[in-house]
Amino acid sequence: MAKRRRGLPVLLHATGWIILFILPQFLISGGLFNDARTTRVVLFNTLVFLILFYTNYFWLVPRLAQKKKWLAFLVLAASLIVLLGYLSGKYYENLFAPPREVRERIREVADHRPQGDNRMPRRGGGMVLYNFFITSFLVSGFAVGIRYAESAVRKEEEIKELEREKLNSELALLKNQVSPHFLFNTLNNIYSLIGINRDDARDAVLSLSKMMRYMLYESEQGNTRLSNEIAFMKGYIDLMKLRLSDRVKLTVSFPEDYEDQDVPPLLFIPFIENAFKHGVSAAGNSFIDIALGVEEGMITFIAANSIGGRVSDGPQVASGIGLDNVRKRLALLYPGRHDLRIDCQESVFTVKLTLRS
DSSP states (O other), rough: HHHHHHHHHHHHHHHHIIIIIIHHHHHTTTTTSHHHHHHHHHHHHHHHHHHHHHHHIIIIHHHTTTTTTTHHHHHHHHHHHHHHHHHHHHHHHHHSSSOOHHHHHHHHHHSSSSSTTTOOOOOOOOHHHHHHHHHHHHHHHHHHHHHHHHHHHHHHHHHHHHHHHHHHHHHHHHHHHHHHHHHHHHHHHHHHHHOHHHHHHHHHHHHHHHHHHHTTTTGGGGGGHHHHHHHHHHHHHHHHHHHHTTEEEEEEOOOOOOOEEEEEESSSSHHHHHHHHHOOOOSSOEEEHHHHETTTTTEEEEEEEEEEEEHHHHHHHHTOHHHHHEEEHHHHHHHTTTEEEEEESSEEEEEEEEEOO
């Protein structure tokens, strides 16, 4: 990829010279270079402007113009144009003398001029010089513009790279906070299960080991597949079901047929943790409803639970470590492409998250 990126500017420069200099002279000469002199003239003119352009591009612009040394840049750029104009004009006559037929035609015109007309035949030297200086200023301007444009693009890429590195660091920090929080809650549940049913506790430890393997390996790739995340959530819910009593009504709905896609790992788990942590009441009946839907690239996740304990516990639920973590991750991963709504009623706590691809 790096070699392709380095080769692209070279190709663009070569194409630009062909289109802007060689092709127009090719067309002016009648559509083909039918003699060696015409070919040499075209190549000579192109070489002169190549020297002018790349002297500005590689030396004058980066060393003077981009360092705000404008006076020195203008003086040297103008001096370079004058020097190239002098040298090219001096060597042009020697290198590209007109063919013999043309020289004879010039002598014939001079011999047949009216008596008393001492003017020498003109070959448009003033116009040639004028065209040279105009073209030279345009070429120098192109060198300045292209160099500044490339610097602006490079600076923008550097800023984006820094932003990506910052984003990756923040995401890594947030994801590292998810794992200990998840493990802490799960181990507490297994610990309470040991005193109730040791066989179920052993199964829970085995399930936890599989889930930890997913967290350590699968989720470290940056993104995971939605199917893997759904399987992980199902495993976690099955683990939590082991300690639920008959007074807790659990409803789970995951899609069976859907278009798989990339999602951030462990994004929905904090909501499910929150529902099991605060939705189970020891004093009476309670419920937990978990649902996920996928439609036309949009993911909708809903977790609703009864609020166990005092009603005053409700607002505290919405400010837990897990939910704050999710808010930050969503702001980084789905800026402008997510909708998180948390509704805390008198006895029901609901979270609805919508993600748009």
